[in-house]
Amino acid sequence: xxxxxxxxxxxxxxxxxxxxxxxxxxxxxxxxxxxxxxxxxxxxxxxxxxxxxxxxxxxxxxxxxxxxxxxxxxxxxxxxxxxxxxxxxxxxxxxxxxxxxxxxxxxxxxxxxxxxxxxxxxxxxxxxxxxxxxxxxxxxxxxxxxxxxxxxxxxxxxxxxxxxxxxxxxxxxxxxxxxxxxxxxxxxxxxxxxxxxxxxxxxxxxxxxxxxxxxxxxxxxxxxxxxxxxxxxxxxxxxxxxxxxxxxxxxxxxxxxxxxxxxxxxxxxxxxxxxxxxxxxxxxxxxxxxxxxxxxxxxxxxxxxxxxxxxxxxxxxxxxxxxxxxxxxxxxxxxxxxxxxxxx
Amino acid sequence: xxxxxxxxxxxxxxxxxxxxxxxxxxxxxxxxxxxxxxxxxxxxxxxxxxxxxxxxxxxxxxxxxxxxxxxxxxxxxxxxxxxxxxxxxxxxxxxxxxxxxxxxxxxxxxxxxxxxxxxxxxxxxxxxxxxxxxxxxxxxxxxxxxxxxxxxxxxxxxxxxxxxxxxxxxxxxxxxxxxxxxxxxxxxxxxxxxxxxxxxxxxxxxxxxxxxxxxxxxxxxxxxxxxxxxxxxxxxxxxxxxxxxxxxxxxxxxxxxxxxxxxxxxxxxxxxxxxxxxxxxxxxxxxxxxxxxxxxxxxxxxxxxxxxxxxxxxxxxxxxxxxxxxxxxxxxxxxxxxxxxxxxxxxxxxxxxxxxxxxxxxxxxxxxxxxxxxxxxxxxxxxxxxxxxxxxxxxxxxxxxxxxxxxxxxxxxxxxxxxxxxxxxxxxxxxxxxxxxxxxxxxxxxxxxxxxxxxxxxxxxxxxxxxxxxxxxxxxxxxxxxxxxxxxxxxxxxxxxxxxxxxxxxxxxxxxxxxxxxxxxxxxxxxxxxxxxxxxxxxxxxxxxxxxxxxxxxxxxxxxxxxxxxxxxxxxxxxxxxxxxxxxxxxxxxxxxxxxxxxxxxxxxxxxxxxxxxxxxxxxxx
Numbered sequence: 022x023x024x025x026x027x028x029x030x031x032x033x034x035x036x037x038x039x040x041x042x043x044x045x046x047x048x049x050x051x052x053x054x055x056x057x058x059x060x061x062x063x064x065x066x067x068x069x070x071x072x073x074x075x076x077x078x079x080x081x082x083x084x085x086x087x088x089x090x091x092x093x094x095x096x097x098x099x100x101x102x103x104x105x106x107x108x109x110x111x112x113x114x115x116x117x118x119x120x121x122x123x124x125x126x127x128x129x130x131x132x133x134x135x136x137x138x139x140x141x142x143x144x145x146x147x148x149x150x151x152x153x154x155x156x157x158x159x160x161x162x163x164x165x166x167x168x169x170x171x172x173x174x175x176x177x178x179x180x181x182x183x184x185x186x187x188x189x190x191x192x193x194x195x196x197x198x199x200x201x202x203x204x205x206x207x208x209x210x211x212x213x214x215x216x217x218x219x220x221x222x223x224x225x226x227x228x229x230x231x232x233x234x235x236x237x238x239x240x241x242x243x244x245x246x247x248x249x250x251x252x253x254x255x256x257x258x259x260x261x262x263x264x265x266x267x268x269x270x271x272x273x274x275x276x277x278x279x280x281x282x283x284x285x286x287x288x289x290x291x292x293x294x295x296x297x298x299x300x301x302x303x304x305x306x307x308x309x310x311x312x313x314x315x316x317x318x319x320x321x322x323x324x325x326x327x328x329x330x331x332x333x334x335x336x337x338x339x340x341x342x343x344x345x346x347x348x349x350x351x352x353x354x355x356x357x358x359x360x361x362x363x364x365x
Numbered sequence: 366x367x368x369x370x371x372x373x374x375x376x377x378x379x380x381x382x383x384x385x386x387x388x389x390x391x392x393x394x395x396x397x398x399x400x401x402x403x404x405x406x407x408x409x410x411x412x413x414x415x416x417x418x419x420x421x422x423x424x425x426x427x428x429x430x431x432x433x434x435x436x437x438x439x440x441x442x443x444x445x446x447x448x449x450x451x452x453x454x455x456x457x458x459x460x461x462x463x464x465x466x467x468x469x470x471x472x473x474x475x476x477x478x479x480x481x482x483x484x485x486x487x488x489x490x491x492x493x494x495x496x497x498x499x500x501x502x503x504x505x506x507x508x509x510x511x512x513x514x515x516x517x518x519x520x521x522x523x524x525x526x527x528x529x530x531x532x533x534x535x536x537x538x539x540x541x542x543x544x545x546x547x548x549x550x551x552x553x554x555x556x557x558x559x560x561x562x563x564x565x566x567x568x569x570x571x572x573x574x575x576x577x578x579x580x581x582x583x584x585x586x587x588x589x590x591x592x593x594x595x596x597x598x599x600x601x602x603x604x605x606x607x608x609x610x611x612x613x614x615x616x617x618x619x620x621x622x623x624x625x626x627x628x629x630x631x632x633x634x635x636x637x638x639x640x641x642x643x644x645x646x647x648x649x650x651x652x653x654x655x656x657x658x659x660x661x662x663x664x665x666x667x668x669x670x671x672x673x674x675x676x677x678x679x680x681x682x683x684x685x686x687x688x689x690x691x692x693x694x695x696x697x698x699x700x701x702x703x704x705x706x707x708x709x710x711x712x713x714x715x716x717x718x719x720x721x722x723x724x725x726x727x728x729x730x731x732x733x734x735x736x737x738x739x740x741x742x743x744x745x746x747x748x749x750x751x752x753x754x755x756x757x758x759x760x761x762x763x764x765x766x767x768x769x770x771x772x773x774x775x776x777x778x779x780x781x782x783x784x785x786x787x788x789x790x791x792x793x794x795x796x797x798x799x800x801x802x803x804x805x806x807x808x809x810x811x812x813x814x815x816x817x818x819x820x821x822x823x824x825x826x827x828x829x830x831x832x833x834x835x836x837x838x839x840x841x842x843x844x845x846x847x848x849x850x851x852x853x854x855x856x857x858x859x860x861x862x863x864x865x866x867x868x869x870x871x872x873x874x875x876x877x878x879x880x881x882x883x884x885x886x887x888x889x890x891x892x893x894x895x896x897x898x899x900x901x902x903x904x905x906x907x908x909x910x911x912x913x914x915x916x917x918x919x920x921x922x923x924x925x926x927x928x929x930x931x932x933x934x935x936x937x938x939x940x941x942x943x944x945x946x947x948x949x950x951x952x953x954x955x956x957x958x959x960x961x962x963x964x965x966x967x968x969x970x971x972x973x974x975x976x977x978x979x980x981x982x983x984x985x986x987x
Contacts, residue, residue: 044833046833073828080672090835097831098675099833100671100698100835104664104665104695106665108669108672110672111668111670111676112673112676114673116824116825116826119826136662136665139661140661336656340654340656352653352791355617355620357605357788361607362607364603364606
């Protein structure tokens with residue numbers, strides 16, 4: 022299906038830089054917050070798409086992530102808690118020509134806004150959802166979030182949370198998202214790469230960014246994101262490539278039945294025994310989404326990327342069909358139906 | 366060849382000014398369809414009409430049970446009428462349960478047509494009758510016509526390839542045929558309707574046609590009816606008319622508005638009774654550029670509408686009270702970001718789930734104040750089903766011109782009730798278009814038009830005006846986030862002034878009856894018909910009674926205080942516990958008296974007259 026309604030690229034490639042996407046607003050996150058890095062990479066990657074600034078819209082909900090639109094020199098909407106995907110959906114239906122981003126957090130997207138994430142994904146609305154996940158409510162000063170680890174002691178859970186955490190990529194996959202990825206706030210080149218992949222995807226993109234809250238949940242992901250351990254404790258997913266990881270590139274993932282297992286290459290285990298990543302295989306994507314430290318290296322990169330008609334294409338298609346069938350609507354014909362009678 | 370001797374002598378014809386018929390039966394008996402077919406026929410004939418469907422929330426309650434009874438009342442007249450009538454002159458009861466639940470409304474001397482075949486032991490038991498009411502003398506006050514409708518209908522359909530159950534489903538058309546004969550109506554509109562509706566199913570079409578014609582022929586040949594009734598066409602103002610329900614008129618009003626505003630229509634909605642028909646209808650208008658979106662919940666419905674408004678669409682969302690409660694936070698957001706949006710509330714009986722199919726007007730204060738913070742928004746309320754059309758356009762006009770969310774308060778009675786509507790020429794409708802802001806040099810997101818106080822609408826895609834809006838308080842003019850105390854005071858005042866200023870842009874409150882006098886009956890919404898009828902009758906009886914009906918509830922028309930001051934007493938009848946009365950008393954310090962009924966039914970005229978007389982007498986005795 023050709024997409025005639027996607028954001029138009031300018032006739033001549035636009036020569037924008039990161040600075041063009043920096044607004045005049047002073048950034049007000051806590052010093053040392055992971056959001057600074059995400060913002061910087063977001064601004065850096067925007068020129069890559071070639072869209073004029075005025076055709077890009079950032080929509081957020083409530084939480085620390087919600088401030089992002091103020092710092093992007095594009096159109097922006099800081100909406101209400103959990104509801105950014107609903108505004109994005111309406112905007113995209115009314116204005117398919119715009120590139121629409123949703124910036125959200127673990128509480129905003131998966132707690133108060135859980136329903137909207139589910140439905141936005143299943144409709145394949147062409148919006149890019151970037152979820153900053155710090156496993157804590159930061160703006161309200163430190164309560165447990167839907168991704169907080171079981172037993173975590175917070176201000177609202179002094180004896181430890183008794184709720185099981187959810188795994189964001191598993192949720193996105195279950196909701197039929199056509200693009201699901203994960204990245205890490207401190208891994209600049211990887212954020213850029215995945216943000217760009219999300220931006221180029223036609224359809225619902227869900228990108229989880231593992232982000233540190235140095236005030237209320239410092240070291241949220243440190244066990245596997247710190248630079249000295251990252252290569253050994255994460256695995257970068259690459260389409261068509263065998264799943265190899267580790268500083269020495271000597272370990273890999275193979276499948277034993279339906280369960281993945283970590284193996285060391287050599288001693289009879291060869292590259293050809295390893296799982297090969299396939300972004301179009303949704304069974305595999307779900308298996309990968311269940312892998313987590315310390316049992317497994319944490320997968321980062323694109324779990325799933327498939328092509329399906331987008332919501333706005335389907336909307337436009339139905340409108341075209343009805344127009345072809347009935348012709349352009351004429352108000353007078355609609356008002357003066359065959360049931361009328363005249364009084365003289 | 367027929368000969369004269371085959372027919373009994375023609376029955377005399379009695380001329381009547383007005384007749385009210387109630388069709389009642391099981392929810393599966395097709396009473397709504399029967400009623401609406403009679404309505405169309407009466408409308409096309411030129412009578413003034415008013416209808417009141419009354420159906421249970423259960424889709425199919427157990428057959429023959431009391432909760433499963435569905436009714437449809439139509440009043441048709443040769444004179445101008447405002448209500449579907451309080452008491453039916455004729456009750457058509459298709460089973461004992463329908464008789465039992467409706468007989469109390471029939472005045473002594475009224476007529477009751479029953480399907481005697483349905484009065485079986487089993488059905489009588491389901492309706493809670495120990496004795497057959499057709500035999501025990503309990504209906505002696507009425508003229509009862511016992512007709513074996515099921516049997517006669519089955520005989521008429523003999524030979525068709527249909528099951529007994531399918532045959533029985535057509536008996537409503539037999540009953541309709543009888544009523545058409547009794548009131549001298551042509552079968553043509555219904556015949557045409559059946560032929561079109563069942564074009565793909567010729568057997569069903571044939572069955573319904575045979576049922577209808579057999580019913581009519583039964584009227585002609587039976588000798589149980591001693592008179593036929595004639596209700597002449599009404600003298601309506603010249604024009605082209607059609608019969609319309611409030612929900613239909615609302616949907617058409619919005620389609621008209623999208624043309625008049627020259628903007629695409631976005632309609633975000635979540636299914637809820639009694640507002641869903643608006644979604645159903647608008648979803649068939651894709652060729653008018655209408656984009657309907659069935660959202661995952663009420664919040665997503667309004668959220669998507671706000672998103673579409675940000676993008677420059679004429680945006681709407683609709684629901685009923687419980688759904689509006691869910692939308693509250695987002696309505697506040699729409700106030701804060703000052704984007705145009707129309708929020709339709711087809712009110713129903715509350716609180717909570719309440720009585721979903723029954724009417725009430727108890728969401729006025731919710732519309733006024735049901736949000737956190739000081740979040741004023743205009744409220745409009747149509748008074749009749751047909752008026753929903755022009756008020757839908759009015760709601761859009763205010764939203765666009767003043768960059769504000771607007772509440773459109775309809776109710777279940779308006780939504781499903783119907784009346785003749787004089788169809789306007791599109792060229793006679795107002796231009797409600799507003800421009801987008803396009804001049805980057807003069808753009809400030811919270812700058813204001815000096816007359817309307819509306820902020821500029823700069824939509825994404827416009828170069829040089831990239832800006833951010835949201836729920837946080839905005840600095841005056843610049844629109845950046847502000848916690849400045851003076852700014853918040855100023856912005857709160859500005860938001861209030863903007864809405865209050867609309868009073869200069871809406872019609873003044875019109876008064877029916879004496880301009881000064883003893884009593885003013887003040888109302889709003891669907892009580893219009895009952896209040897106007899009561900005022901007319903009291904006026905004819907020599908009382909000094911006027912009626913005024915508010916279509917704009919926020920702001921109120923600027924002469925409202927003056928009108929209130931022209932009468933010694935003010936009576937405010939409402940289908941709630943006194944919500945408009947609270948607003949009127951609070952604003953004008955007028956000692957208004959309430960008449961408050963929340964019975965899920967439109968106001969009975971006699972109750973209004975009684976309350977009015979009580980106030981008039983009090984004054985006399987003083």
